Amino acid sequence: AKESGRGQVLFYEPVMDEKIERRRQLAAAMNGALERGEFHLLFQPIFRLAQNSIASCEALLRWHSPQFGPVSPAEFIPIAEENGLIVPIGAWVLEQACQAASTWPSGATVAVNLSPVQLRTENLTVMVARALKDSGLPAKRLTLEVTETVLLDDVERSVAALTALNAIDVCTTLDDFGTGYSSLSYLTQFPFQTLKIDRSFVMDLEHNPASIAIVQTIVELAAKLGMRTVAEGVETPAQLDQLRRTRCDAVQGYLLAKPMPAAEVAALFAEAAIG
Ligand code: C2E
Ligand code: CA
Ligand code: CA
Ligand code: CA
Numbered sequence: 001a002k003e004s005g006r007g008q009v010l011f012y013e014p015v016m017d018e019k020i021e022r023r024r025q026l027a028a029a030m031n032g033a034l035e036r037g038e039f040h041l042l043f044q045p046i047f048r049l050a051q052n053s054i055a056s057c058e059a060l061l062r063w064h065s066p067q068f069g070p071v072s073p074a075e076f077i078p079i080a081e082e083n084g085l086i087v088p089i090g091a092w093v094l095e096q097a098c099q100a101a102s103t104w105p106s107g108a109t110v111a112v113n114l115s116p117v118q119l120r121t122e123n124l125t126v127m128v129a130r131a132l133k134d135s136g137l138p139a140k141r142l143t144l145e146v147t148e149t150v151l152l153d154d155v156e157r158s159v160a161a162l163t164a165l166n167a168i169d170v171c172t173t174l175d176d177f178g179t180g181y182s183s184l185s186y187l188t189q190f191p192f193q194t195l196k197i198d199r200s201f202v203m204d205l206e207h208n209p210a211s212i213a214i215v216q217t218i219v220e221l222a223a224k225l226g227m228r229t230v231a232e233g234v235e236t237p238a239q240l241d242q243l244r245r246t247r248c249d250a251v252q253g254y255l256l257a258k259p260m261p262a263a264e265v266a267a268l269f270a271e272a273a274i275g
Contacts, residue, residue, distance in 0.1 A: 027079050029065050034089055039063050041096050042259035045268065046111065046230055046252040049243065053272065055250050056143065057104075058111040059097035060259045061089070081117045090118045091127050098135035098142060100262045104269055109141045111173060116150035120157065125164045132170075139169035143194065146172060148180035151190060162191050173230070177218065187225065195222045197248070199233025205242045216246045223247075 033039065043057035063071045080086040094112055101110035118124060132139050144165060151158040162172050173194040174187075178201055197218055204211035215231070222229045231243050234253030243251055257268075 023079060026065075026068065026071065026076060027083055029067050030063075030076065030080060030083070030085055033063065033065065034085075034092055038065060039089065039092065041093065041100070041262065043097075043100065043110075043262060043265045044252060044259040045257040045265065046250050047256055048250050049248060054108055054269065056109040056111050057101070057265055058145070058252065058259075059093060059100075059113070061093055061113075077115065081115055084117070086115045086117050087121060090115055091131070094128065094131040095134065098131045098137040100265070101141060102135045102137040103266060105273065106141075108269065109143055109171070110137070111143045111145050113175070114144045114146050116147070116153070119146060119150070119161050120154070124161060125168060128165065128170060129168055140171070143171040143173050145175040145196065147175045148177060152181060152186075155189065159190060166191050166193075176232075178214070184221070187221070192227060194228045194230060197229060197231045199253075202231050202233045202239055202243070202253070203235075206236065206238045212242060212246075215243070215248070219246045219248050 040062050042060045042062055044060060045054045046056040046058060047053065048055040061073050061077070063073070063076050065071055077086065080089055097110050097112045101108070104110075121127070128142070128144075129139075131137075132142065146158075146162070165172055171193045172191060173196055174190065174192040175196045176198045177195045178198045195218065197215060201211050201215050201218075205215065219229050228249040230250040230252060231248050232252045234240055234243065234251045234255050236255060239253075240251060240255060260268075
């Protein structure tokens with residue numbers, strides 16, 4: 001609290017200051033973090049419901065800062081987007097993810113999250129093509145996940161970027177579907193091969209009949225538009241049961257597998273090959 005004029009006491013939020021200060025410190029710590037090897041990837045399997053096999057693994061970025069310990073991507077990615085570091089970091093993620101996936105069975109794809117900042121870079125397709133070439137991963141085995149909330153900022157540009165990716169055979173997934181402003185016409189405007197149904201609907205599946213109806217409708221609509229569906233954040237057998245009933249294509253969540261190091265994914269594939 002500060003004394004102001006006329007004897008008034010103004011309370012300002014120390015919490016706000018702390019948040020701004022932490023953001024500033026994290027931004028500083030992020031400089032050179034890539035070069036120092038502070039980032040690594042985990043992979044979370046996505047299972048085909050029909051065959052119970054691994055369809056894909058999503059690459060999830062982790063930052064272990066010597067100063068701050070593990071920092072959540074939910075916290076550091078917005079900072080990296082603001083200071084532009086997401087561009088080199090994102091390119092590194094793509095390289096690493098393609099390299100890991102090139103050792104998996106040929107039926108398995110890798111899903112990589114793409115920041116809206118990356119979607120707007122001039123040479124995105126060139127960067128993606130290079131990661132594919134260097135790793136030897138066929139383009140068809142890469143899918144890029146884009147969150148729907150960002151697409152409307154610049155519809156034409158988003159459509160152009162996604163179309164260019166599709167043109168080199170890379171697949172695209174609309175991530176967190178249902179959380180943004182998606183109108184039905186909007187769905188047909190953007191070239192996506194997969195819809196990822198947001199965790200908020202999956203969470204509600206057990207208790208809220210409205211969520212069952214929504215998920216059912218999303219799956220049917222996607223099928224009619226020729227898109228596949230993945231449900232994220234599956235945590236309970238009841239949710240999984242419900243998703244089976246809606247004939248969703250694939251599921252991802254802690255119930256089935258947590259994000260794991262590349263070596264564990266490789267072991268999982270080896271096991272599946274034997275068993
Ligand atoms: P996302 O793309 O929606 O990723 C799914 C998040 O849900 C991941 O969190 C994952 O660990 C978590 N998750 C998976 N299954 C479950 C479950 O059953 N229950 C719950 N409660 N959570 C589950 P994570 O790894 O902390 O990532 C958070 C977000 O950070 C991601 O959300 C994505 O938007 C972003 N992110 C992560 N890696 C990257 C990256 O390499 N590049 C970009 N641009 N963004 C990334
Ligand atoms: Ca994602
Ligand atoms: Ca998601
Ligand atoms: Ca989500």
